[in-house]
Amino acid sequence: MDLKKTFQECFGHEGVLYFSPGRINLIGEHTDYNGGFVFPGAVDKGITAAVAANGLDRCRIFATDITDENSHVEFGLEESDKPAEHWACYIFGVCREMIKRGVGVKGFDAVFSGNVPLGAGMSSSAALESTFAFATNDIFNGGIDKFELARVGQDTEHNYCGVNCGIMDQFASVFGRKGCLMRLDCRSMEFEYFPFNPQGYKLVLLNTCVRHTLGGEYNERRASCENVVAHVAAKHEGISTLRDVTYDMMEEIRSEVSDTDFRRARYILDEKERVMAVCGALERNDYETVGRKMYETHWGLSHDFGVSCEELDFLAELAGECGVTGSRVMGGGFGGCTINLVRDELCDSFIRNAEEKFCTRFGHKPEVYEVVIGDGSRRL
Ligand code: GLA
Numbered sequence: 001m002d003l004k005k006t007f008q009e010c011f012g013h014e015g016v017l018y019f020s021p022g023r024i025n026l027i028g029e030h031t032d033y034n035g036g037f038v039f040p041g042a043v044d045k046g047i048t049a050a051v052a053a054n055g056l057d058r059c060r061i062f063a064t065d066i067t068d069e070n071s072h073v074e075f076g077l078e079e080s081d082k083p084a085e086h087w088a089c090y091i092f093g094v095c096r097e098m099i100k101r102g103v104g105v106k107g108f109d110a111v112f113s114g115n116v117p118l119g120a121g122m123s124s125s126a127a128l129e130s131t132f133a134f135a136t137n138d139i140f141n142g143g144i145d146k147f148e149l150a151r152v153g154q155d156t157e158h159n160y161c162g163v164n165c166g167i168m169d170q171f172a173s174v175f176g177r178k179g180c181l182m183r184l185d186c187r188s189m190e191f192e193y194f195p196f197n198p199q200g201y202k203l204v205l206l207n208t209c210v211r212h213t214l215g216g217e218y219n220e221r222r223a224s225c226e227n228v229v230a231h232v233a234a235k236h237e238g239i240s241t242l243r244d245v246t247y248d249m250m251e252e253i254r255s256e257v258s259d260t261d262f263r264r265a266r267y268i269l270d271e272k273e274r275v276m277a278v279c280g281a282l283e284r285n286d287y288e289t290v291g292r293k294m295y296e297t298h299w300g301l302s303h304d305f306g307v308s309c310e311e312l313d314f315l316a317e318l319a320g321e322c323g324v325t326g327s328r329v330m331g332g333g334f335g336g337c338t339i340n341l342v343r344d345e346l347c348d349s350f351i352r353n354a355e356e357k358f359c360t361r362f363g364h365k366p367e368v369y370e371v372v373i374g375d376g377s378r379r380l
Contacts, residue, residue: 001064003111007050010062011109015050017380018138020130022046022116022123023172024203024339024371025330026181026196026290027297028275030305032166034225034268035187035241037275040168041196042176044374047127049112051135056107061091064113077105082160090125093160094132097152103142110135117367119211121331125161126169129153134174134377147189149377150174163214164222165332176376183279187243196373198287201325202342203371206354208311209364210335218332221264221305228265231256242268260306267304271297291326291341298328298338307333311362318357322350339371 007015021042028038054060060074066087073088075081077099083092091110098105112131116124133152137144144152153170157163167186175182177193184191225242231253233239239249242265250269254262274293281289298316302308308316312329315338319327326341342350355365 001113003048003050003064003113006062006064007052007109007111010111011052011054011060013052013054013109015052015109015111016135016139017048017050018131018135018378019048019380020046020127020134020173020377021176021374022127023169023176024122024205024373025168025172026339027271027278027293028168029271029297029301029329029331029333030221030307031268031271031275032168032186033164033222035243036268036272038168038184038186039181039194039275039278040172040184041181041373042172042376043116043122044372045114045116045122045369046173047112047114047116047124047131048380049110049131049135051108051110051132051139053139054107054109058107059091059095060107060109061088062111063087064111077107086161087128089160090128090156091132093156094129094152095136096160097155098133098136098140098142098144101142101144101148101152103136103140103144105136105140108136108139117207117369119213119336120205120207121212121329121333121336122205123169123173123331125157126153126173129156130170130173130377134379138379146174162219164219165214172376174377176374178375179373181373187241194282198341199285200344201287202344202347204340204342204347204351205330205337205369205371206315206340207337207367207369208309208315208335209367210309210311212332212335214332214334217307217334221307224261224264225268227261228253228257243272245269263304264306267300270300270304287325287341291324294326294328294339294341295320301329301333305333309333309335311335311358312338314361315354315358315366318354319350322346322353324350337369
């Protein structure tokens, strides 16, 4: 779709194009809001928007991918102007968060479309937030740095969309770099680009097409982690996240918390160690270890953290049976994709197998995407 043309036809003036990507994450799941490490990369799929100021005090937005009457939304910029359409809340939230940071956001027109599959665990919502954070910062001379743009997206989720997410998705979308994964320390926000070109392997996503929506269940996982931290902090000074908690400390509070909370928190401690092991393995080009850790993450997320589902478990198990190097649920969970590290020569047969067997079991094929790691937020 030619967004500039559509913009011109809709609004009678000219829009500027902005893009932000979705993301993958190699390992480090649900660690971001626990002060841990994550290993994401931006993908070549994302949200593109044509945007321009309109000289009014209202925003007029056209979502070209929506085919019913909810595709056009108009809203003002006061806190009380929150639109009813869920998708528009992301853009409204971004505007409000920019305004809270002192940016003089005024009315604008926008047309946007995207190619990140929705509800697939690839952060279509972060792509949307980052696109509008970047665009409003550019158009209204906000002078907000990239870290803060990522936080604008995160705070939008917290304050306008009901998801108490961490910083990984928005960070990856804003900071992505072609061909590189990023190791981010979510406590210090220090990060490093890791060129990722695993010779002889491919990263393939299999989308169960079980639409995941993050909300209550995600927030509950976070609350479990915070509850365990509170119990440990009552006994030890200087503990503010699970990052600081050891297995011994966990044992001390075992009888004080529910088994569910305990297992969820223990998963986070395990995942902390796995991320470190993967960093070491990547430095040695040891992808077999990377893959093994991915499986461990999957089964930890499934059995202990409780964010998998039947379809995801089926795909991870099948990957194991097919000799795939690594496979696990990616992102928040509750549906969406598995990320698979597959040896080149196994790729075609694995995908064929997965399509057939998944279809026999669930009545439809999973969608398959080969991962291409791309650049972050930008003006096109
Ligand atoms: C979602 C959240 C992220 C992160 C992941 C799980 O994508 O938005 O902040 O917590 O889930 O790793």
